[in-house]
Amino acid sequence: MLFLEKILRSKAAVWTLLVLPGLWPLWPIFVRPDPSVTADALKYLLHHFGFVACVVLAVVLAFTPLRVLWPKWGVAQAVNRHRRLVGVAAFVYAALHVTTHFVYEGGLDVSFIPDIFRAVVSKPFQLTGLIAFTILLLLAVTSPNAAIKWLGGKRWKNLHRLAYVAAGLVAYHQAAARKIFPLQVLWIFVPLALLEIARVWKQRQVGRVVPKAS
Amino acid sequence: MHIRTPKDWELPESAVTSESLYHLSKRRDFLKALGITAVALGARQAMGATAGFPTKLNPAFHDAALKPTAYDAITSYNNFYEFGTGKDEPRELANRGWKTDPWTVEISGLVDTPIKIEVNDMIGKVGGIEQRVYRFRCVEAWSMVIPWDGFQLSKLLALAGPKADAKFVKFYTFNDPKSAPGQREGNLEYPYVEGLRLDEAMHELSFIATGIYGKPIPNQNGAPLRLVVPWKYGFKNIKSIVKIELTAKQPRGTWEAMQAREYGFYANVNPTVDHPRWSQASERVIGGGLGGRQRTLMFNGYDKQVASLYAGMDLKKFY
Numbered sequence: 001m002l003f004l005e006k007i008l009r010s011k012a013a014v015w016t017l018l019v020l021p022g023l024w025p026l027w028p029i030f031v032r033p034d035p036s037v038t039a040d041a042l043k044y045l046l047h048h049f050g051f052v053a054c055v056v057l058a059v060v061l062a063f064t065p066l067r068v069l070w071p072k073w074g075v076a077q078a079v080n081r082h083r084r085l086v087g088v089a090a091f092v093y094a095a096l097h098v099t100t101h102f103v104y105e106g107g108l109d110v111s112f113i114p115d116i117f118r119a120v121v122s123k124p125f126q127l128t129g130l131i132a133f134t135i136l137l138l139l140a141v142t143s144p145n146a147a148i149k150w151l152g153g154k155r156w157k158n159l160h161r162l163a164y165v166a167a168g169l170v171a172y173h174q175a176a177a178r179k180i181f182p183l184q185v186l187w188i189f190v191p192l193a194l195l196e197i198a199r200v201w202k203q204r205q206v207g208r209v210v211p212k213a214s
Numbered sequence: 215m216h217i218r219t220p221k222d223w224e225l226p227e228s229a230v231t232s233e234s235l236y237h238l239s240k241r242r243d244f245l246k247a248l249g250i251t252a253v254a255l256g257a258r259q260a261m262g263a264t265a266g267f268p269t270k271l272n273p274a275f276h277d278a279a280l281k282p283t284a285y286d287a288i289t290s291y292n293n294f295y296e297f298g299t300g301k302d303e304p305r306e307l308a309n310r311g312w313k314t315d316p317w318t319v320e321i322s323g324l325v326d327t328p329i330k331i332e333v334n335d336m337i338g339k340v341g342g343i344e345q346r347v348y349r350f351r352c353v354e355a356w357s358m359v360i361p362w363d364g365f366q367l368s369k370l371l372a373l374a375g376p377k378a379d380a381k382f383v384k385f386y387t388f389n390d391p392k393s394a395p396g397q398r399e400g401n402l403e404y405p406y407v408e409g410l411r412l413d414e415a416m417h418e419l420s421f422i423a424t425g426i427y428g429k430p431i432p433n434q435n436g437a438p439l440r441l442v443v444p445w446k447y448g449f450k451n452i453k454s455i456v457k458i459e460l461t462a463k464q465p466r467g468t469w470e471a472m473q474a475r476e477y478g479f480y481a482n483v484n485p486t487v488d489h490p491r492w493s494q495a496s497e498r499v500i501g502g503g504l505g506g507r508q509r510t511l512m513f514n515g516y517d518k519q520v521a522s523l524y525a526g527m528d529l530k531k532f533y
C-alpha cells in the first residue's frame with residue numbers, strides 16, 4: 001500500500017496514467033491493425049474517448065468520498081492532491097470525444113455542419129451530452145487558482161458541485177448511446193453512487209454526534 | 215461458360231471432411247448439369263456449406279459507380295447479436311465450433327407444398343448463384359457496398375408455392391444457445407425473426423445471399439444463407455435462416471418487438487425520417503477514412519425500382 005501511495009503522490013505518475021488511455025487507440029489502428037477497428041477508426045475513437053472521459057469523471061468524483069470515508073488512508077490522501085488535474089483530464093477526453101463526433105458526422109465537408117447542430121439539439125441523448133460537456137468546460141476554465149480567487153472559495157465550490165450533474169447526464173448519455181442497455185454504465189456509476197451515499201451518511205452521522213461549534 | 219480458377223482460400227479436395235463430401239457430390243452433379251467438366255472442378259472445393267458453386271456478376275444488378283467495401287471490413291464489422299453486441303465479436307465467436315454445414319431450411323405456413331431443403335439442394339433447384347453488387351445501409355447510419363453471391367428470393371419461395379391468402383413472409387434465424395453466446399446471455403429475444411410483405415419478398419431486388427466476393431458467406435455474416443433487401447435497413451437482412459413461414463398476418467420483427475418507436479416493420483432507408491436518437495440524413499462510409507460521409511439516398515438509392523411498392527403510403531407513419 002505504501003508503494004501505491006508513493007506512486008499516486010507523484011505528479012508524473014498521475015500524468016502518465018492519464019495520458020496512456022489516450023494513446024491506446026494507436027495500437028489497434030496502427031501498431032497491430034484490427035480490421036474491426038480500422039473499418040471505422042473514427043467510430044472507435046469516438047467511443048473510446050467518450051468511455052475514457054466517463055471513467056475519468058467517475059474516478060475524480062470518487063476522490064472526495066474516499067477521503068471522507070477513510071481519512072487516514074494514504075491512498076485516499078494521495079489521490080486527493082490531484083483532483084484538479086484529473087478533473088481537467090476528464091474535460092480533455094470529453095473534448096476529444098466531441099471533436100471526433102464533429103469529424104465523424106461531417107467528414108471533411110462543411111455542408112454537413114448545420115445537420116450536426118440540428119441533431120445535437122434535437123436528440124435528447126446528444127443534448128444531455130452537450131449540457132454535460134458545457135459543464136465540464138465551465139469547470140475546466142475555472143480550475144486555475146486565479147479563478148478560485150476571483151470567484152471566492154464558496155462560490156467556486158458550489159459551481160464545482162455541477163460535476164455531479166454532469167456525471168448524471170453522462171450516465172444517461174452513455175446508456176442511451178447503445179441500442180441495448182450497456183452494463184458498463186452500471187460498473188462505472190454504481191460504485192460511485194454507493195460511495196456518495198456512504199459519504200453523505202457518514203457526514204450526517206458526524207454532524208449529529210459533534211454539533212458544530214458556533 | 216465462366217470457369218473459375220482456384221483461389222488461395224480454397225482448400226484442396228483432400229482436405230474436405232467426409233460429411234461435406236456428400237454435399238460435394240451433389241455440387242458436382244449440379245455443375246455437370248451446367249456443363250462444367252470435372253477438370254474445371256479440379257481441386258477447388260472449400261470449407262463452407264455452399265462452397266463450390268460458380269458465381270458470375272449479373273450486370274443488371276451492378277452500378278459501376280459503386281466502390282465495393284474491402285472484404286476484411288465486411289467480414290470484421292458485424293452486427294450479429296447472437297455472437298455478442300460488439301462489432302468485432304461475431305468474427306471471433308461465430309467461428310468457435312458453431313456448425314453451419316450441413317444446413318436445412320424449412321418453408322412452411324400458407325404454401326402449396328411445405329418443404330425442408332438442404333442448402334446445396336436449394337441452390338441446385340433455384341438454378342445456381344449469381345453475383346450482385348448492392349449498397350448496404352445499417353440503421354446505425356453507416357454503409358457498405360457488398361458484392362453478394364446468391365439468388366433471387368422469389369425463386370426460393372416459388373419452390374413451396376405461396377397460397378393466395380399468404381400476404382407476409384416471416385423468417386427465423388437458428389436458435390442454438392450452446393453455440394451462440396449472445397443467445398445464452400439473452401441480449402435479445404431469440405430466435406431472431408424478421409418479416410416482409412409478400413410483394414416486397416417477390417421483388418426482383420430481394421435476394422438470398424450464400425456468398426460474398428465469390429466466397430461462401432462467413433459465419434459472422436450469416437452463413438450459410440441470409441436475406442438481403444438492399445432498400446431496407448440492415449437489421450431486416452436476417453442471417454442464418456432456418457425457417458421461412460408464409461402468413462396472413464403481419465409478422466413482428468425482433469427489433470420492432472423490442473422498441474417499435476425506433477425500428478419499424480418497413481424499415482425502408484429514408485433520409486427524411488430520423489431515428490429517435492440520431493439523424494438518418496447521411497451515413498458513414500465504412501473504409502471511407504476521414505472524409506467518409508455521404509448523404510443517404512431515398513430507399514438507399516433503389517427508389518426507381520421500389521417506390522411503387524409504397525405508393526400512397528405515409529412513410530413517416532409506416533417507417
Ligand code: HEM
Pocket residue numbers: 046047048049050051052053054057094097098101120126128129130131132133136170173174177178182354
Ligand atoms: C456535445 C456533446 C456530445 C455529443 C454530441 C456526443 C455524441 C455522442 C455520440 C454520437 C455517441 C455514440 C453514439 C453511437 O454509438 O453511435 C456518444 C457516445 C458516448 N458518449 Fe458522447 N457526446 C457528447 C458529450 C459527451 C460527454 C461530455 C461525455 C463524457 C464525459 C460523453 C461520453 C460518451 C460515452 C461514454 C459514450 C458511449 C461510448 C460507448 O458506447 O462505448 N459524451 N456520444
